[in-house]
Amino acid sequence: MKKRLWLIMWAALVIVAVGAWSGVAMAQEGGEVRSLRGAVPLEGADQAPEMARWMPDSHGLPRNYLQQPPLIPHHIEGYKIDLRQNKCMTCHSWSKAKETHATKISLTHFRNRFGTELSDVSPQRYFCTQCHVPQKDAKPLVDNSFKPVDSVM
Incomplete structure (x- = not known):
C-alpha cells in the first residue's frame, strides 16, 4: 500500500514539474495569452461600440x-x-x-x-x-x- 502511495506522489510531482517547465518555455519563446478579441488593442476601450x-x-x-x-x-x-x-x-x-x-x-x-x-x-x-x-x-x-x-x- 505504501509503495502505491509513493508511486502516486512521484507521478503527481512529475506532472507538476513538466507543467511548470512548459510554462517557462512558453514565456521564453515569447508565447503569450491571446485575447478572444484578437489583436484589437485596449486603447479606446472606454468607447463602447455603437449598439444596434x-x-x-x-x-x-x-x-x-x-x-x-x-x-x-x-x-x-x-x-x-x-x-x-x-x-x-x-x-x-x-x-x-x-x-x-x-x-x-x-x-x-x-x-x-x-x-x-x-x-x-x-x-x-x-x-x-x-x-x-x-x-x-x-x-x-x-x-x-x-x-x-x-x-x-
Whole structure:
C-alpha cells in the first residue's frame, strides 16, 4: 500500500514539474495569452461600440415562411415573463388588444397539446419569447442567401 502511495506522489510531482517547465518555455519563446478579441488593442476601450437600435414600432413584419411565428416589431427589454405574470398580455390579450391597437394572440394559443380548447392561454404557449423574437435594426453577422418559398418557385 505504501509503495502505491509513493508511486502516486512521484507521478503527481512529475506532472507538476513538466507543467511548470512548459510554462517557462512558453514565456521564453515569447508565447503569450491571446485575447478572444484578437489583436484589437485596449486603447479606446472606454468607447463602447455603437449598439444596434430596436426597429421602430410598426404594425407587423412580413413573414418568410409558412407557419413562421410573427416577429415582435418593438423592444421587449425589461418585460417580465414568468410563472406569475406575462407583460405581453397587457397589450396582446383579447380584452386589451382593441384599446391598445395591438395584435390579439392567436386562438391556437388557447389549445393544449391534445387540441382541447382552454379558457386561458395554454401553458405551452404562455412564454412568448420561446417562438416570437424582437427585431433589431442591425447588419447581419453572416451572409444569408435565404429566399422565401414564393420567390424560389
